[in-house]
Amino acid sequence: MNKLGVALHVGWLLGKRQLQHTSKWVTFLTVLIMTLTFFSNIVISGLLIGLVEGGNKANKESYTGDVFLSTLAGESRIQNSGGIMAILDRLDGVDKYTARYLSGVTIEANYQTRRNFNESANTITVSLAGIDPVAENNVTNLSSFLIEGDYLENDQSGYVLIGSTLLDRHSAFSDLFEPLSDVFPGDKIKLSVPSDTGLRTEEFTVRGVIKSKVGEISTRVFLTETDFRRLTGRNDLSVQEIAITLQPGVSPESVQEILRTNGIGDFAKIQTAQEAIPKFLDDIRSTFDILGFLIGMIVTAVGAITIFIIIYINAIVRRKQIGILKGVGINGRAIMFAYVIQALIYAVIGIVLALALVYGLIVPFVDKNPIDFPFSDGIILVEAGLAVSRVMIVVVISLLAGFVPSWLIVRQNTLDSILGR
């Protein structure tokens, strides 16, 4: 064995014996501190990222799909939509897709009971989406967001689904705009849309109310594409959005590339779900990444200081023994290893317990019971890279917290340590 190996061997024996004879309570509390340090380190980061990731996941599952086609800048529709859908029908890897026709719409409610015409009408201007209810449901599971009434059916005309944000009893943003009041399933509302021949107005019945944390769902009004065409007077097949889901294991980037190769990029903007994430969510994620790191480092520093104090007190109490060890020829390196090994053991046990707690309990629990945030169902996202980097940071800092105090004691004069002066 070389000198380092010998020092490690002796340090291991000394460290192990010291740990075995340290108070069980001190060991328990130290391990608990390290567990909580590491736990909060990765859970806080994971929660902050998961908060945004929950929004991204919802955006993908209930709005964009795996690949999302939308209008090119400066265009109002996706040209050659029929041709694109024909390609999608026969493209390997594509599982399902849904196309959406969009238009601006002004909704008026309570016009039948309006008595005072000096007051403003109960109106709101939002986005109107014409969909194939079956295809939309296959891709985004839209019917699962119903909180009142029933879902649309293709063979029923004259019905709409209305986003909950547009109704005052559900809207969390009623201080920002005036939502519709007293609108329930079964009530009549008027939809007015611009067309080539001017404003077209038609009466519809509210069939259901849908609520989602994805803004594009809860702020839209949905109706069948047949009704949409009749209302808007459009007879073309040019849609504004196509959301595509892929078969399991198919990479969105590869499908994106195939679509580009097929020239679809000339007619539509082709984005993966990741690219289609609203910019504000992306910005929030970057900010939360930094916040999570800073909070994690503060928590780690607190844990490291605790370990430092424990090792320092341990070394001070054993100062005479350290002097004796040096006196009988045990070098400083072996003695420091004894303390560093103790810090490392505290850190490793704490990390293992925290990982077991996070991956075995907290993450599965929050996955099943997401945290209810206004814009997403928050999950805890502890990516392997994050966990590994935090393990490294906590281990390195623990090593330092074990090394520095033992170094401070070991470097003292041997005789002074033995004689306690």
Next chain:
Amino acid sequence: MIYIKDITKTYTNGSVVTQVLKGISLEIKEGEWVAIMGKSGAGKSTLLYQMSLLDTPTTGVITIDGVDIVHLPDDQRTDFRLRELGYVFQDYALLPELTALENVMIPMLMQNIPTKEAERIAAESLTRIGLGTKTKNRPNQLSGGEQQRVSIARAVAQKPKILFADEPTANLDNASSDAVIDIMKEIHQSGQTIVMVTHEKEYTKYCDRIIYIDDGKVDREEVLQ
């Protein structure tokens, strides 16, 4: 073996300067058992610390087998103590977390002796001093005399060039003290050089020579055998 020339040791504490050793010169030959005696505060322990590399003299020369030990760097001093010297302290200086066997083994492990071999040598050393049945006991499970015997076993297990003993019987009752001195006599008879500080004349009966220290200087020497 040990050559000391004009060593002084001065301690400074703030504005208070205390000269403990005031120019000591002496020589100790291989195989000798030398006792250093003197009144309390005479400087006998301080002299032992300088000879045994636990401290460094302020001025003067100390060589052991021709090696200038005064100017060795700290890590080499530690290594020198490990390989060439053995220590018996007044208060035994055992590590409370380790068993008697481990206390004896530790310096051997530091010399890269394989664990099994170190265990064998340590067990033999403990058996030789009558503690063969207490190898697994920790220091708090041993009497003062037994602890001092473990300390001696640790010091001599690797057959050091010189065994330094700083008042090895000071904390022991008469019976234990006699036992410790008997063990040291046995070790000496095998050719071990011993330098022992004591203030009890009765325990110098097996020594070859006594050096009396007074006020930081060699007062006189007495050759016993």
